Amino acid sequence: MNPESSLRGPSAGAGAGDTSSAVNPPDSVRYAFINEAIARSTGRPGALLGILEAVQERNPRKYLCADELSYIAAKTNIPLSQIFSVVTFYALFNLEPQGDHTICICRGTACHTRGSRTLLESVRLELGLEETPGQAGADKLTLTTADGRFTIRTVACFGQCALAPVVELDHRILGHMNERALAREVEGLEQERHE
Numbered sequence: 001m002n003p004e005s006s007l008r009g010p011s012a013g014a015g016a017g018d019t020s021s022a023v024n025p026p027d028s029v030r031y032a033f034i035n036e037a038i039a040r041s042t043g044r045p046g047a048l049l050g051i052l053e054a055v056q057e058r059n060p061r062k063y064l065c066a067d068e069l070s071y072i073a074a075k076t077n078i079p080l081s082q083i084f085s086v087v088t089f090y091a092l093f094n095l096e097p098q099g100d101h102t103i104c105i106c107r108g109t110a111c112h113t114r115g116s117r118t119l120l121e122s123v124r125l126e127l128g129l130e131e132t133p134g135q136a137g138a139d140k141l142t143l144t145t146a147d148g149r150f151t152i153r154t155v156a157c158f159g160q161c162a163l164a165p166v167v168e169l170d171h172r173i174l175g176h177m178n179e180r181a182l183a184r185e186v187e188g189l190e191q192e193r194h195e
């Protein structure tokens, strides 16, 4: 599916192909919001992306729950498999709860050659995060601290290669980073918490 395409419109009634009646909303407020997001986006270019973005943004932990994706699929008549393809293709979408602060480390070629792996390892150790077995040594990972304070994740390239190595901290781009500077940034966030 091309995510830029507009939706065909919400399913109407209980006709053939309408699966929305099979969904039993556990949270009427969340689902009402999704209905509104679908209604706002229907017929617009990039409708599905807009809906997913709105739903994720509304979640306090900035992620898309499985039941929400199923509900969107049912209401838009877009196969769930296609919605998953979109969610997993775009780095901005999350399928797991995110921390209060996000540290995003670039693992593109320019940043790699300038030490981004060391940055990643140092901040992971500083936050006491263990790599899950499947992620050991992987360039692509997402890890969140048990207290929900921090998420560290990797991206392929920020498009800011001249500033390598690049880290994005809560949507703030930090160029020419080193381990000490990154540790200071993280400590600063921890201090803010106690003030």
Ligand code: FES
Residues within 6 Å of the ligand: 106, 107, 108, 109, 110, 111, 112, 156, 157, 158, 159, 160, 161, 162, 164, 165, 166
């Ligand atoms: S490789 Fe890191 S910003 Fe491009």
